[in-house]
Amino acid sequence: MRHKALFKFVVKVCGLVMALIGLSIFSVQAIDLLSDLMRRETYGYYQIRSLFYCVPYIGVGTYLCFWGNWIADKAFPAGPKCCPACGYQARGNISGVCSECGSVLPPEFKEANHE
Numbered sequence: 001m002r003h004k005a006l007f008k009f010v011v012k013v014c015g016l017v018m019a020l021i022g023l024s025i026f027s028v029q030a031i032d033l034l035s036d037l038m039r040r041e042t043y044g045y046y047q048i049r050s051l052f053y054c055v056p057y058i059g060v061g062t063y064l065c066f067w068g069n070w071i072a073d074k075a076f077p078a079g080p081k082c083c084p085a086c087g088y089q090a091r092g093n094i095s096g097v098c099s100e101c102g103s104v105l106p107p108e109f110k111e112a113n114h115e
């Protein structure tokens, strides 16, 4: 597995774990609120507010899971002189294969290096 692909996978797994933590927080708070309602106990504003504690977890987790490629592109910049798989500066490459990760460079890559 290439460096950038591994990085994207780790970001997605972190996002998934965060979203699952958020869902578990929401379900625990919702069950707590529902059980208080069914026992006709008093419940305060703080209990309804606690339902929203999960929002940052689910929000950030969903972002990392589905749109985390932006972070991978920042960590492994892909420019005309960078390997698209690992971001290695491959200026002057003549073999057509990245010397860092071994992935085959796209054909337009070689033309971009002929200056």
Ligand SMILES: [Zn+2]
Residues within 6 Å of the ligand: 083, 084, 085, 086, 087, 088, 098, 099, 100, 101, 102, 103
């Ligand atoms: Zn590479």
